[in-house]
Amino acid sequence: SYWVFYGHLTDLIYDLTVTDNVTGVTKVYHKNAGNEPGGFDTTSFPAPSVTTTNTKAAPGALPDAYVRTSVDIANNTTTDGVTAVLQYCYAVNDAFQGCTTELSIPLGHLDVFHSDDIVSYLGNQGRLAPGAEQNALGTLLVKFVNLPSSNGWEGTVTASTYNRVSEVDPLRGTVGCGQLASLFFESATTSLVGTAHDTVPAPSLQAGSLGATLGIHNTDVLGAPFPATVTVDVNLYDAATGAPVGNQITLSDIQPGELRLINDLFSEAAVPTSVSTVIVFADTRNTTTNSPTIEGFILTQDTDNGDTRFQDMRCAAGCLGF
Numbered sequence: 001s002y003w004v005f006y007g008h009l010t011d012l013i014y015d016l017t018v019t020d021n022v023t024g025v026t027k028v029y030h031k032n033a034g035n036e037p038g039g040f041d042t043t044s045f046p047a048p049s050v051t052t053t054n055t056k057a058a059p060g061a062l063p064d065a066y067v068r069t070s071v072d073i074a075n076n077t078t079t080d081g082v083t084a085v086l087q088y089c090y091a092v093n094d095a096f097q098g099c100t101t102e103l104s105i106p107l108g109h110l111d112v113f114h115s116d117d118i119v120s121y122l123g124n125q126g127r128l129a130p131g132a133e134q135n136a137l138g139t140l141l142v143k144f145v146n147l148p149s150s151n152g153w154e155g156t157v158t159a160s161t162y163n164r165v166s167e168v169d170p171l172r173g174t175v176g177c178g179q180l181a182s183l184f185f186e187s188a189t190t191s192l193v194g195t196a197h198d199t200v201p202a203p204s205l206q207a208g209s210l211g212a213t214l215g216i217h218n219t220d221v222l223g224a225p226f227p228a229t230v231t232v233d234v235n236l237y238d239a240a241t242g243a244p245v246g247n248q249i250t251l252s253d254i255q256p257g258e259l260r261l262i263n264d265l266f267s268e269a270a271v272p273t274s275v276s277t278v279i280v281f282a283d284t285r286n287t288t289t290n291s292p293t294i295e296g297f298i299l300t301q302d303t304d305n306g307d308t309r310f311q312d313m314r315c316a317a318g319c320l321g322f
Helices: 118-124
Strands: 002-006 014-019 026-031 039-045 068-075 082-092 095-099 103-107 111-115 136-145 155-164 174-180 188-197 210-218 230-238 244-254 259-262 277-284 294-302 308-312 314-319
Touching (some): 082 118, 082 259, 103 111, 188 294, 210 230, 277 294
Antiparallel strands (some): 014 026, 068 111, 068 155, 082 095, 082 136, 155 174, 188 314, 230 244
């Protein structure tokens, strides 16, 4: 059980209320006026039982109200009259909703727009479908207008995806990952590659219990010459032997601007529990000169506390010449 000890430096009357924010159990400890001693309680707040299992639910990166994204959009120049134009291409319950209409945000010289929850901000601006504010997953597009040049440093976007340690007690802080917004340096028309880990079947003292989530974007929103859907095949290879492992996963008809997630990658691909590290290839089908561009990322997540590491996938073939 969790133990409660309390004491005081007063002879006044008081009531001390202790609440377990997980179970909701509450107890009030009363002190009468006068020089009474403090007290202790070692039985009223039992700790949850701990078990070990070889199965798990999908990692907590699932789109839900508990995952938020903060965003900073900066005009790093002394030029006034710069505008950041936002669009959000998103899905609700795996149903793609398309992209929102453009939302313009004026930026003065050396100015920064910040939002602790960009999806909530867009919802407050009336840009999202009903219910999407609490259950949306997608790609945020930012276009800068009137920057003095196009060298690449004048306008920047950074994002941080995070969740609270305790939803009922925000003051306990947050855990999550920070990442630079994409500059399309790792966009590809053919193949992306990355590395994924999963130690859930055999957690270690060093790594703990880690799961992997894979995300693939169709980033060809503007299109050349026109927007097109893309189908991506995901194949995994044992990092120790180079041999194929698990089953191929196919993400069919990803819409322009759409982000698809494979939650709990190792389970979805039926990777043997003896394999903890794989090389991930994401390959487009029917590649042509005008094929859509794709980007990818891998989230490595602690299944105990939700803390997450972000890793972008690298272009393996069909790389853009930036």
